[in-house]
Amino acid sequence: MDGAQTPNTSPVLILLGPPGAGKGTQARMLEEQFGFVQLSTGDLLRAAVAAGTEAGQRARSVMEAGELVSDEIVIAILRDRMAQPDCAKGVILDGFPRTAVQAEALDRLLEETGQKIDAAVSLEVDDAAMVTRISGRYTCGTCGEGYHDSFKQPKAKGTCDKCGGTEFKRRADDNAETVASRLDAYHAQTAPLIAYYKAQGALIGIDAMGEIDDIARKMTAIVKTATA
Ligand SMILES: [Zn+2]
Secondary structure (H helix, E strand, C coil), X not given: CCCCCCCCCCCEEEEXXXXXXXXXXXXXXXXXXXXXXXXXXXXHHHHHHHXXXXXXXXXXXXXXXXXXXXXXXXXXXXXXXXXXXXXXXXXXXXXXXXXXXXXXXXXXXXXXXXXXXXXXXXXXXXXXXHHHHHHCEEEECCCCCEEECCCECCCECCEXXXXXXXXXXXXXXXXXXXXXXXXXXXXXXXXXXXXXXHHHCCEEEEECCCCHHHHHHXXXXXXXXXXX
């Protein structure tokens, strides 16, 4: 590290939330509104491997050996990526950290760069309502129009409003049991992280069951306060 460099004060946001909570939608909103860059671990790894950076080459050899990429390599890749000019306005971390150990490693990295976690935003959902929301979804097999058992049935039963199709499809992994177990897994995995960021005073919960625009407004206010 070059001690003469001005400290990097670019905001760092962590977005936590189970599948279906609208993380992607909120991240895109933050990208548009604040110029943040969303960094997801999978994309970062693929990009680093493709670019053949030093850390990317290490990741490639580990993956080729069929092993998991270590936290240390992920952190190295994250360090390289966050130093890119497009991250100057801020980053949203999605999918990393996943464990308290990774959260500690991330804190050490941010200490090096002079940054901090401005907010760890947790999109909070009502599990039972989520199961209803996700497991009720289905689409027209012909035109792809989306429907829902509870919230949006076709006007004429069994006939698509848009194209008149009569075949409908459900995603196999959208059934109630699978959705419930995805949520259980999420809570089990995230509990230590939630506790970690709560102890740091960085955790902010948002009720993610409301209207998308309401959630986006709350998110905007949080980011403005956290980065002020
Ligand atoms: Zn249709």
